[in-house]
Amino acid sequence: MSKAAGDAVHVPVMLNEVIEALGARGGGMFLDCTFGGGGHTRAILDASPDSWVVAMDRDARALERGSQWASAYGDRLDLVHAPFSKVAEAAGGRVFDGVLADLGMSTDQLVEGRGFSFADTGPLDMRMDESAGMTAADFVNTSSEREIFLALAEGGVGKNARAIARTLVFHRPFSSPKQLADAVKASQLGKRSQSHVHPATVVFQALRMHINDELGEVKKLLEAAPSAVKQGGKLAIITFHSVEDRAVASRMREWESAGSYPANWRGIRAEKRIGRVVNKGAEKPSDEEVSRNPASRSARLRVFQFGESF
Numbered sequence: 645m646s647k648a649a650g651d652a653v654h655v656p657v658m659l660n661e662v663i664e665a666l667g668a669r670g671g672g673m674f675l676d677c678t679f680g681g682g683g684h685t686r687a688i689l690d691a692s693p694d695s696w697v698v699a700m701d702r703d704a705r706a707l708e709r710g711s712q713w714a715s716a717y718g719d720r721l722d723l724v725h726a727p728f729s730k731v732a733e734a735a736g737g738r739v740f741d742g743v744l745a746d747l748g749m750s751t752d753q754l755v756e757g758r759g760f761s762f763a764d765t766g767p768l769d770m771r772m773d774e775s776a777g778m779t780a781a782d783f784v785n786t787s788s789e790r791e792i793f794l795a796l797a798e799g800g801v802g803k804n805a806r807a808i809a810r811t812l813v814f815h816r817p818f819s820s821p822k823q824l825a826d827a828v829k830a831s832q833l834g835k836r837s838q839s840h841v842h843p844a845t846v847v848f849q850a851l852r853m854h855i856n857d858e859l860g861e862v863k864k865l866l867e868a869a870p871s872a873v874k875q876g877g878k879l880a881i882i883t884f885h886s887v888e889d890r891a892v893a894s895r896m897r898e899w900e901s902a903g904s905y906p907a908n909w910r911g912i913r914a915e916k917r918i919g920r921v922v923n924k925g926a927e928k929p930s931d932e933e934v935s936r937n938p939a940s941r942s943a944r945l946r947v948f949q950f951g952e953s954f
């Protein structure tokens with residue numbers, strides 16, 4: 645099949661699992677918090693003619709690409725430029741049958757020369773929203789060794805985080821991702837989990853998460869989610885990093901057991917829970933999907949159904 649205008653290179657992960665989890669074949673109002681290449685949004689819209697999607701992304705380029713085909717869905721698709729921290733404004737008072745977040749970055753962002761790939765020789769940027777915040781070059785070239793260490797440690801770099809921070813401070817300034825990746829490689833401090841994985845992979849992931857405050861954003865999404873989902877509706881979150889997966893899992897467990905009610909909760913207040921965790925443990929992509937799309941290998945899907953009558 646030839647590529648159409650606005651088509652993305654990103655391959656959506658766990659597509660069928662998401663459609664099933666959200667009950668999208670039955671139609672309804674959905675919020676896709678991570679539009680990206682639009683793969684999940686399209687699948688939700690195609691699953692039923694009675695589906696509507698509000699799709700948000702903090703990356704204007706993703707929405708620009710999507711806008712080239714969005715009109716084919718008429719008023720069934722609404723694209724909104726917003727980060728998770730503005731989810732309530734993006735929802736505009738609407739409540740949804742299903743809310744999806746497919747965290748991390750898209751393949752399109754990786755190949756656009758925006759500093760996410762360690763092969764890039766262009767600017768060391770790494771911002772998903774290019775209109776706001778500090779670039780990775782600003783951060784690595786001007787922050788203290790301790791600030792860099794903390795960012796690397798929070799992003800899961802492990803026991804070498806301190807030594808890598810020292811190396812980066814010694815070799816800076818960096819103007820391109822390739823320079824930074826080469827410095828990590830030469831130091832032999834990067835984590836090499838598999839032989840074909842570049843030793844700077846985890847360092848890049850940690851820097852990207854820091855520059856985009858990804859963990860902080862996920863926590864804000866988890867704050868807003870109970871007010872955005874209808875009684876009986878579902879929240880589905882796909883993570884690619886154990887730090888994020890732990891944050892999602894523990895928040896869902898808390899909702900199931902402790903009952904933290906949002907101010908505008910319309911249901912009857914149960915003593916304890918505001919819903920149930922669907923599937924104990926995270927769902928993983930099938931072996932078939934991982935061999936077809938290796939980028940899916942670390943995906944973990946967790947689903948929560950809101951409503952106190954479970």
Ligand SMILES: C[S@@+](CC[C@H](N)C(=O)[O-])C[C@H]1O[C@@H](n2cnc3c(N)ncnc32)[C@H](O)[C@@H]1O
Pocket residue numbers: 652654655656657677678679680681682683684685700701702703706726727728729746747748749750772858861862
């Ligand atoms: C893994 S991709 C989503 C791919 C999409 N599900 C698809 O099928 O094509 C993640 C997307 O979420 C966006 N994103 C990440 N963090 C975000 C945040 N805090 N707020 C809004 N969008 C975010 C990124 O810009 C990226 O486009």
